[in-house]
Amino acid sequence: MARKAEGPTLQRDPRTNKLITQFRIAGRKYRRSTGCTDKAEAKVEANRIYKEELARATKKLVGNPIIAELFDQWLDDIDGTVSERYWTTQAKRTVFLAERFESVSDVTPHAVREYIKERLKSVTATTVRRDLVPLRQCLRWAFDEGLIDQPPFIPLPKKRARGTRAIDTRRVGLTDAQVESLLRALPERTRKGHPVRDLFTVAWDTGLRHDGIFRLEAGRHFRLDRKTLHVTKDIDKNGYERELPLTDRAYESLAAQGVDVGPIFQRWDYRKSLRTAAKSLGLDPDDLKSLDMRDFRHAATDDGARKSGHLSGLAYMAGHTDKHTTSRYIHPRIDDAREVLNKRFPSNGTPSGTRTGGGEGSQ
Known part of the structure; x- marks a missing residue:
């Protein structure tokens, strides 16, 4: 009934x-x-x-429902049951999918494979798989709601498919010396008055994600009477709420904005200022094209690992709930290998008990 x-x-x-x-x-x-x-x-x-x-x-929708209408209903249904970030991400993806597939009858295995081939020319296979998430979930929901007879089969990119990595997703490996030089090369403010040096000082010293930095609010996350940042769940990608200690200069960079209540840094496109200042470092031209705030986060985590070796502390600073994620931010260099050998063999000679060649029984 x-x-x-x-x-x-x-x-x-x-x-x-x-x-x-x-x-x-x-x-x-x-x-x-x-x-x-x-x-x-x-x-x-x-x-x-x-x-x-x-x-x-x-x-009720019957026969051959319009994909855009199904997306609207599905998004309404899941609103409030998922995080705001997840809902917004899926909503953006549905816009492009609705342009490609007009109705349910258009969602055939062949049509989806053609879509996958086309997308792999400009993005990675991982991105394509994520693109198809709302389509798969929406059609499964429509079937459960009785809006369609059965959900169409939606293929995914083959395991060996890699796709195309866009230039701007390339990560630039920066040393601590390079970052400090870059901070000195940055102007205090852009021509439009944006505090670009303070922004990147906070990014480097805290290792926070760029989205989290732009969502920092005075009075809520930062207060003048505290030398810590209160990272709340809603501004952290993993929902990891925590208190972060601040360096003196990061504290001064935040305090210098003079904000009593509300967002500390306004969003703007900082890339031109950053990449102009980075030219003095002699970076590869391709690195200059893709350099952004994410590279500061990677560099901060890598630098912390080299100087402290404290994996738990690094995971806490970076907001990683899984330490395996933290390890992926660490980029070994030949100097690390030399340090390991020097600690294993302080005399830098042949370890005792090690064959140096020849002798009875050697092969």
Whole structure:
């Protein structure tokens, strides 16, 4: 027996102060913003939204549903059940997929393989697999909801497929000396007034991800009376909440922005300023083309490993919940091998008990 529809209720969103309506139709939960702060106006709008969704659900998509419409419904259904970052990422991917596949009947194994071939010319196989996540999940959801007869088979790139790595994804290996030279070469501010040197000082000294740095807020993550950063779950990729110690200059760089409440650094395209300053380091031209803040994070983690060898501390600083991830940021060099040999064999001679060649029984 089908479940009855449950009428709309109102709930105020503490972030926007606007009223949200919630209701169920055929067991499916709906959550929509009325866009109103007045309760009487919100009630009228809630009833309109409810009737509209009820009519759509009663009519139901049959035959050959439009992919874009399925994506919209699927995204509405998972909203609030997944992280905001995940939802936003999938929503962006659905835009391109809806342009490629108009309806469910267009999603054939051959069409998907053609899409994969085309995408592999510009991105890696890993990226293509991620591209197809919302398509696979949405069609499985549509089948479970009774909107399509069965989910189409969606092939994935073959295991041996590698695709094309874009130039801007190339990581640039920087030494601590290079980074410090680069910080000195950066202007205090860009021509438009952006604090580029302070930004990269914080990036280098903390090793935070670039997105997390741009989401730092005064009063919430940074306070003048503390020499630490409070990293909250919502600004960390892994949701790793923690207190990070600050160097004196990182503290001064944050304090110098003079922000009492709200974002400390405004987002802007810093790459031109960074790459102009980096020319003095004599980097490879291809490295200059791809140099960005992510390289500072890699360099910071690698530098920390060389100077401390404290894997747990590095994982904590970097926000890694798995230490194996931290190890991938460490880039061995020949000097590391020499240091290992010097510690194993301090005299730098032939270890005792080691054959030097010849002699009875040698092969």
